Amino acid sequence: MLDNTPKGVNWLNIADEIQSLGFAYRCELEDRTQVLIRHFLKWNLHPEKICRGWYSAIRQWQREIQRMVKKSPSLKKLLEKKLPKLIRRAHRQDQVEMGLYQRPTKQFTLQQLLSENTLNPPWKQAGK
Secondary structure: OHHHOOOOOOHHHHHHHHHHHHHHHHHHHHHHHHHHHHHHHHHHHOHHHOOHHHHHHHHHHHHHHHHHHHHOOHHHHHHHHHHHHHHHHHHHHHHHHHOOOOOOOOOOOHHHHHOOOOOOOHHHHOOO
């Protein structure tokens, strides 16, 4: 098998590149999850601003995160472990942006963040 290995290949460089790609993918997943958390926090703080466009954007973020986790299932446990930190970080961003200085009271599980049924927009309630 080693006889077919191209000469001059720097395997350490290749290993570093693969590791960097994994790190970048994890960072992207965390960033997307943090954006989704910010949407959830704002959704709960400003129910008067709820609209279909906002709901659609949230659903898009949910689908993208679900797709990423499906491609790399091992990242689901990592995301679950980092979720409290991501919630705190998202809340700090909201503190700066919107002047919210109370501690975060709303906590979410990963399942809640990714479920279509967690948010209950007014137009879904009207269909009851």
